[in-house]
Amino acid sequence: MSTATCLAASAVLPAVPVDVPRPMKPAFLDFFAGSGLVSHALAQWFDLAWANDICGKKAEVFTANHPGKPFELKSVAAVRGGDIPNAALSWASFPCQDLSLAGAAKGIRASRSGLVWEWLRVMDGMEERPPVVVAENVVGLLSSHDGRSYLELHQALLARGYRVGAVILDAVNFVPQSRPRVFVVGVRNDLEIPPSVVDDGPNWLHPASVVRCAGMTPAFVWWKLPQPRRRSRVLSDIVEQGALCHDAATSQRNLALIPAGHMRRLEESGLAVAPGYRRIRNGRQVLELRFDDVAGCLRTPAGGSSRQFLVIRHRDNWRTRLLTPVEAARLMGAPRSYKLPGSDTDAYRAMGDAVAVPVAAYLARHLLSKLIPGEHERT
Incomplete structure (x- = not known):
């Protein structure tokens, strides 16, 4: 029904809601x-x-x-x-x-x-x-x-x-x-x-x-x-629980990079997951963690230092792994329907360079x- 027809009909019939097309978006x-x-x-x-x-x-x-x-x-x-x-x-x-x-x-x-x-x-x-x-x-x-x-x-x-x-x-x-x-x-x-x-x-x-x-x-x-x-969701809410962790040997190598003070804080924090980046401090490589249930800033996968790790409680031990592409997309606020074709590296790059x-x-x-x-x- 055209707008003109609707207007004419309103003179003799009770008013009814009319779907008026929304003006074009800029x-x-x-x-x-x-x-x-x-x-x-x-x-x-x-x-x-x-x-x-x-x-x-x-x-x-x-x-x-x-x-x-x-x-x-x-x-x-x-x-x-x-x-x-x-x-x-x-x-x-x-x-x-x-x-x-x-x-x-x-x-x-x-x-x-x-x-x-x-x-x-x-x-x-x-x-x-x-x-x-x-x-x-x-x-x-x-x-x-x-x-x-x-x-x-x-x-x-x-x-x-x-x-x-x-x-x-x-x-x-x-x-x-x-x-x-x-x-x-x-x-x-x-x-x-x-x-x-x-x-x-x-x-x-x-x-x-x-x-x-x-x-x-x-x-x-x-x-x-x-x-x-105030934001309600935390990092723990978006972590994929079934994602594969590094094997025990790789996890141990990564855990050995965590400063002693950070490891104590992790044990005392009650957190099930903590994110971290590898950095050079006083001439040696360390894996620095954060304890606020918030991920660090996503980056593109250009070099090991830019790859964000997760330290995850695994039964009575800790394991490590990288963020999954799905987790990276959730951290960017992308909807679940958002498609990420290509490799995991392609997905990290797509999210790490985005707004x-x-x-x-x-x-x-x-x-x-x-x-x-x-x-x-x-x-």
Whole structure:
């Protein structure tokens, strides 16, 4: 029945609920899209118009979970702004290797993290720059070169006509994984910003590292989001109980790396599982544990030091093993239906390089969707 027919019928019949089609969601672009967790997280508020990544393995994960969505397997350096559609939002989770505290800290002009400038170049070539932009990265962006890496990006967005601010959101608020990330959010100068999403100074989203960088520029927007409710799930809740542990000999070699103090704490903690990373301390390798029932930050499987171990109580003893791909996906907030084609290593890489689903969704719900003209009226 058409809308006109419904309206005419209402003059003679009692009013009945009518399913009015929801207006089309605003389009968004997913640069450095990886395994597609951002596209999944934003789907309730935005419609994916275009995505890209250079990694074929991650592209397999993306296309398996977003069939029919436009995806270009190529370097962002090969993308032309005139070839991609206009959109309300442009999201860029650009490479972190040159900004990570675990890396060489070469800064935002280095070859990998410097690909963020290609993102800006692509938008410069578009028919119209997107009204809202997001650049996501590790918190090292704020400390790299004493804050100058962040300041360069901030000023580049200001020069393109955006009002800009940065927030830190930690996945630990939503899932049992410690994963703080910085989100640089810009909105075009010609758009009105709803007062409800702006504060008059720092709030829970702005730790000292953000405040310090904000003090380096006279133009900084203090974005405001409500604090999330307390997380209820812990690491123990998502551990696959039937997953195969290392054999006794391998477990013993790993357990021997645990510092004596950590082993005592583990025995006294009452925990059934504790996560840990191998690290070099005082010239020797150790397996350092944490005892808050929260996993450490997931990383890509590039080298032994980045592989997260679980120490699991096995009857009256302890055994070790690596995280399973399913556990890694749960720690990123991916739904059980999310497909992870390829090897376990491919799955670790797909999750370790991604943005936690509930974090991106929270940002979309409470900030990004409200910055799009007209969207705040229906979110």
